[in-house]
Amino acid sequence: MGLIVQKYGGSSVADAEGMKRVANRIVAAKRDGNQVVVVVSAMGDTTDELIDLAKQITPIPSGRELDMLLTAGERISMALLAMAITNLGHEARSFTGSQAGVITTSAHGRARIIDVTPGRIQEALAEGAIAIVAGFQGISQDTKDVTTLGRGGSDTTAVALAAALEADVCEIYTDVDGIFSADPRVVPTARKLKTVTYEEMLELAASGAKVLHLRCVEYARRYDLPIHVRSSFTTNEGTWVVKDHPQGGEMEQAIISGIAHDKSEAKITIVGVPDRTGVAARIFQAIADADINIDMIVQNVSAAATGLTDISFTLPKDEGADATAILQKLQGEVGFASIQYDDQIGKLSLIGAGMRSHPGITATFFGAMSEAGINIEMISTSEIRISIICRQADLERGAKAAHAAFGLDADSNEAVVYGGTGR
Template sequence: MPRLVMKFGGTSVADLARIKNAAEKVRAEVERGYDVIVIVSAMSGKTNELVGWVREISPLYDAREYDAVVASGEQVTSGLMALTLQEMGVDARSWQGWQVPVKTTSAHGIARIEEIPSDNLDQKFDEGMRVAVVAGFQGISPEGRITTLGRGGSDTTAVAFAAAFDAERCDIYTDVDGVYTTDPRVSPKARKLNRIAYEEMLELASLGAKVLQTRSVELAMRYKVRLRVLSSFEDVTDASGTLVCDEEDIMESNVVSGVAFSRDEAKMTLLAVEDRPGVAAAIFGPLAAAGINVDMIIQNISEDGLTDMTFSCPVDEVERARVALKQATETGQIAYKELKADTDVAKVSIVGIGMRSHAGVASQMFSALRDHGVNIQVITTSEIKVSVLVDRKYLELAVQALHDTFDLDKAG
């Protein structure tokens, strides 16, 4: 029988009524003839409660014990979902990560899935099981201990199962009804996309559109898993949600598919850095070692052998970045005149695979921002994306202006 993976996030299984609602969607797919693998998250709020306990006991907790505690949340949901399906007459059973088994690395708290042998589930499907409810977000290490994949890891679990079991599609049920051209709270003209390419979704996900975890999209792209994002609170039709798929499956690509943004950015500038080979490595090495997520990097033209180096990072990492850079000066790795931090900036990006074949998109973006009086502080570009750093107060204005400029309210 064809197979389908269906993943339900925390808000979609927040209580017994919602679990029942989700189970009804599963039953509908079983009746359509699918064998289904359901991936469940912990009931909304549970993971936070468990994580809170662990942190209260020990700020420097043992990640192995963290995993044992936190993985229990998905275990509960998996059993409750299996029971709910059984009550509806569907042959279902629960599987914990270690039972499947979902083999992961030993990197507790941020483990990566290495292999999902299909024998156990295949056998049960052959024996008549119609639904395997799998606890998401978790696996088992080579040492036989429970691992977790990090926040949002259930999306990754879902895609990995879709790949391992050759599923026709991987449906991610969440509390939004799809991927939008931008955040509807910022632009009322935002429109749901019917299809979006993996590459675009990847840029949108990493830019702060919190619909799908970045790793799950990467995995889907690598294994060509067709991902559908849809709401668990609406009736499902063929037009529901947004399909994240291969570029080739999208008839007519938009030049720009969406406007993404991130509010919590900071801009840091090192003034009068000695401009010599290896200076970039000397600066960004210590920052990487300190776990700072450096995003955009700009190096100004050199003058008198000195240059200014600007980079952006999440605003809550500014203090740690400052400490790391100070230590690097103390050990003589780098030297600079002054370190300036602007914690009042935001990043706005346009994303679209059509940019590859259309020239002038960046220039059109800059003109639109200029026409609205938005000053651009930093620019970076990639093949399918242009990002700018702007004063945070211009964020909404910039997003709306770009949404209009690229006609994102009209179907492409």
């Protein structure tokens, strides 16, 4: 007997058949003697359809009203899911984010959870009911307005609720079998991981793996809550996201857990920047003020003859135009020569908690890249991650080469389709 929080994404409840399939799964967990809380996303493409409707009305919908609009999506799916469960003879009650006590900041479209006060959920559980909760939404502490949590929001709702309810596990259901050592669409020999640590998962998410969102993993780590990422289409064990890899297993822990690749970034190079104190700070402050997220930064050694240097950084392609505009405004003040914009880059990352205790990873990695004829343009590292920037055209070849070089290739063929978890 335990308390399980399950989260189903939009693709799992895209239509009535999906609802019924998911309802059966939920009821099975209940029949196993568990208390069950379910977080559900909007059905299939509902959110996109609602955004389209808003765009027909106005190019710049107010955040408050857009949140009010979008939260209709989960309202529909949670009510239908509750009906499907009731139809199987089990009591189910649906709750909006507000009713479930998901208290957030008032930043519409990207609110952060401040607190979870799940009194009504606990009441429903105590009365033997299954609680269905709208993902992705909450209520602002200050304004009492409806808010949404932004991308990956439903995963975050599930983990936050699980933490508040002191659940035994948060099960994130998706359309893939778990978290893989690499994207199986790119690296066909990729294998499903049994466990991933929170830290590894954070690095994987930050490096472009789309299975779990950063904020949800951060939340789980803070409360030491196990996440089980698994498929809603099979009953196979998925991947457990936990604090540490289990010790004393039958084989030694792999040094590298996974390889992530990312084509969503672009590189901006500022050419001929005067190498004076404060110039780089001035540039990056202007970028930060515009809420643009910079990933990797490289500054060349200044040429002694000219006193000029080049600064390169990577950022999401979506923010490329804004960043370029900001830099152009700074040109007169800072006095650099030109700006180069390059959106044909790719980022390849190796992630593994075992990296800490194993030197020589970088040498193996760079050796594999060299053998594959791939030029490394930028490098960044953390304690458990190495990332490189290369040509986008070389990225998938690089992923395969690295996967083989670190012995990650699967013995069996667990070929599955890799994808996101909805929101």
